[in-house]
Amino acid sequence: MKYLEGIAEFCAVADVGNFTGAANKLDTSVAQISRKVASLEKLLGVKLLQRTTRSVSLTEAGTQYFQQAMPALKALEDAQLAVSALQASPQGLIKLTAPVAFGEAFIAPLLNTFMQKYAGISVQCTFSNEKLDIVEQGLDLAIRIGKLEDSTLVAKKLATRHLFVCGSRDYFSQHSMPKSLQELKEHTLLVGSQPNWRFVVNKEVQTLPVQGRVRYNSGNALCSAALAGLGLTQLPGFYVREALARGELIEVLPEYKDKQEAIWAVFPSNRNVAPKIRLLVDFLAQNIMDDR
Template sequence: MKYLEGIAEFCAVAEVGNFTGAANKLDTSVAQISRKVASLEKQLGVKLLHRTTRSVSLTEAGTLYCEQALPALKALEDAQLSVSALQNSPQGLIKLTAPVAFGEAFIAPLLNAFMQKYSGISVQCIFSNEKLDIVDMGLDLAIRIGKLEDSTLVAKKLSTRHLYVCASEQYFKENGRPKTLEDLKKHTLLVGSQPYWRFLVDKTIRAIPVQGRVRYNSGNALCSAAIAGLGLAQLPGFYVREALASGKLIEVFPQYKDKQEAIWAVFPSNRNVAPKIRLLVDFLAQHIVSDS
């Protein structure tokens, strides 16, 4: 079935708009993508792509061919997924991304448990605090936290987490405890990657701009600074739960705690979700503890 060669590679280039993204999506090399597309063009006797050093675009023939070939390719993928779903054990590679600290603390252990349960699954996870383009990078899904930006991605809520405002007992002995949100202006604040703190006031989210002498883009570093008595920090539960339980940190403003910050799994909307991906997402949703 030589006439099928190169179709998947061409459709991948057409979908993501470049050879690198297509290579990532199909887990192959840019050179292989280029060879397959060139072979398809030679076989058809037409030029499907305009190539420059900066961009790739479809020719008129390429646009027409893509419109006809893409649905057929999707149908073949659906057929393969249907057959794969009949297997007793899921198979194949899952590629995803997750935030660094949350991913290392929660996602990685769950991925390990998932692979122990399903020996036919392998995982490639990129831990990054950047919002990576999962379509361009050929990833199956991303784990994201908080409010999602408007996009073409499809999201599934996995769990929720809470934000705690806390400091050490020594800090409160030296500086007193804030009694109102306005009192925060009088205190030393430990600032993270966001220039504001979020509170739930009268069922409405209120964002308060914050500044401080310490600014870290690491939750673990902020937690250490708070334990050291350098000021107040607002952090998710998984950073401070142990310190709160041991008394190293003391919480303030529990009445204003936002309890609805969500943890999401997001997927490309134009890609079929394989059974193995759905299985992983369901596994994560079942095992990620609320208030993470």
């Protein structure tokens, strides 16, 4: 079976376009990918990849080999998936990414419960507010919040959450409560990573450009600033719900609240998604509550 060695590594490089991405995709080292591809080229007696210090491209022979080898490799992967689906208990590593605050508060506890239920599953989760490239990083899925960019990724809606505009009692002791969206311009606003706040007016989403003396890319920091009386902020419920319940923060303009910001699971659009990935996505959809 020596002729099979290096095919998966070569196809990964050809598919992703570089050795680093291929190593991440196959969860191995760049050196291992390079050795396997070199061995395959030696076995075939032909150069498959043209390497420079900045890029990797397919030779004519490499293009032809990739076109022939990839369907065969996919057939083998499909056979493995079919066998895996027969297992009573899913097995293997799941690699994913999620936003930091939301991931730590909600995704991590659910992952822990999932692994308690399925002992054969292990998880590697990267918490990051950057939208990591799933294919480039070799990830199985990502948790995204809000509007999705157009892509070839498959998306499954897990839940929705609300956005609250609120300020502290100390702030409102010195400022009147806004009665309209236009009156927000008269207030000190605490701005996050997005340049606009979102509202729903007559069932349509409207955005309001916002500026302020405070700009944080952290929901927890914005909540802290609001509690300190520095201004008004717009945040998802999981940041402010407890402070609202205690009366430390007061919600304003609830009639314009955006209640439909979606929470998504996105994953590569392979024809057959591994059963363990589908199982996790379904588990998250069943256990992430709406109105976060």
